[in-house]
Amino acid sequence: MDAAWAALSLSLKVAGWATTINLILGVAVGYALARLRFPGRDLLDTLLTLPMVMPPTVLGYYLLVLMGRRSWIGAWLYDGFGINIIFTWQGAVIAASIVAFPLVFKPARAAFEAVDGQLEQAARVLGISELGIFFRVTLPLAWRGILAGVLLAFARALGEFGATLMVAGSIPGKTQTLSIAVYEAVQAGQDDVANTLVLITSAVCVVVLMAAGRLAPGRIANR
């Protein structure tokens, strides 16, 4: 049971960090893609959407090759700062962030594109700074669409399995998240442990979806 709670709190920690990172990066990238015109914009959009359709094992392999000790990024981090990403919970955060990223930036881009430019224009006429317009006009208008994406991203990060297993491994208490603990329990024939973990996971998912309905009334609940 202790192991189950350890797995749950680790899963929440990883998903929480991944969601925070995605909230900042996803909104920034979504805004940039909605407003800026530059060559290769469509290609960039496609590349950033890839994690949504690519098998998590492919992502896991990319990450292993990119951040492993033999790669130049991994070697630079390790030799220069003593930082190791593979087999750490931070590695799990990176995997979960990348997998969930399209779920935030896609709706964010759509939400920013749907904002009426005349309202921003009016604010500009009233002398509000560009930064002020973003935080006081654009973001509040786009907020609901973004929030829906953020909650989906949290749920997706919570359930991440394939890429996480490849990058972070399965160290009990350190990188063994709920979904990986379920897999290990089933592999070892520990059905009682698996049952506990599956029930906890299901309960958490229900809570997340209900919270989503509460936080964004009309947007998700009535759909």
Added chain:
Amino acid sequence: MQSMVLKRLLTAVALVAATGLTFAGDLTVSAAASLTNAFKEIAQNYEAQYPGAKVALNFGASGALLQQMAKGAPVDVFASADQETMDLAEKQGLVAAGERRDFVRNSLVLIEPADSKPVITRLEDLGHPAIKRVAIGNPASVPVGRYTKHALEAAKLWSVVEAKAINTQNVRQSLDYVARGEVDAGFVYATDAALMKEKVRVALEVPLDIAISYPIATTAASSNGDEARRFVGFVLSPAGQSVLKKYGFRQP
């Protein structure tokens, strides 16, 4: 006219669907991950010797394979990397009683990445600060992990190594992590280390007071008992044994 087209379409769909299914003559063999290369070759030779025979191979940690069968996977032959897993299969009535045979032996080795500075000359060196991570098959479901735990407990080193352990899903994952240099050392079978000679270095052969011997058996649920027994016979025959020997497995 239209019904003609429809009929042909349905026939085509049915044909495509049917090719995806396994036919009665097909054999499904679940084998320990360490047997991957040897069994692929044995299955090829078997199909060549018995025209019409088709062997589907399913590899994984022996414990994981056992759970698949326990949940009803249609398997005809089961080859495990340890006696314990096969004991469990027998106790649960998953393999045919009295058909179990030991067919090869292996040994446990401790490996390091080939390009690393050699640190380990004795098992005790696993406590060295330069050894930060050690790949070990998860003892709950992976036989090589169970052998490893047994050896380290006997050497009173398990608590030291457990803190550095990276649990893996099967022996080939341990091998891969060492070959990529993601871990500083790992426990695999001698036959696995031999497959990646240019990437991993065998530091030592781990002393064990139990033999690593692999049992094979036909399953109780097999719908194709004769064919399953013929395959087991082929593995035990000189033709099968010579392939296993080529990959470094020893006679039982």
